[in-house]
Amino acid sequence: MAQDNVSISAHKGTGSFILQRITALLLIPLIIWLLYGLVTHIGGDRAVVYAWLADMRTVLPMGALLLAMFAHMRIGMQEIIDDYIHTPDLRSMLSFLNSFFCVLVGGIAFWSLLSITFTA
8 A cells, every 4th residue: 555655656746847847848938038028118118018918919928927937836846845844744734835825926916917908
């Protein structure tokens, strides 16, 4: 029975490893796109930047950026927790707080993007 638990956790680690690499690869072009968009709007007033963020051609990649970024952050922090926290109760609490924080801050970021989109 103990061997089954090891096998399950080993597969979970492989999935996390692959997902972290996928999110990292997705973040590269998305961050380049974001930096390009920000640089092209240097000196623009607030209305111009809001109009850029409200454009559907901007909302979709920005949403993908937020999703990939918070997924990548959660996986990376989970790896640190799993590697360096050896007390099971503390590890469980920190894992919950890690997920909670990523969902909370990611939700606020998505809400902000949507509110800019629909009010601009």
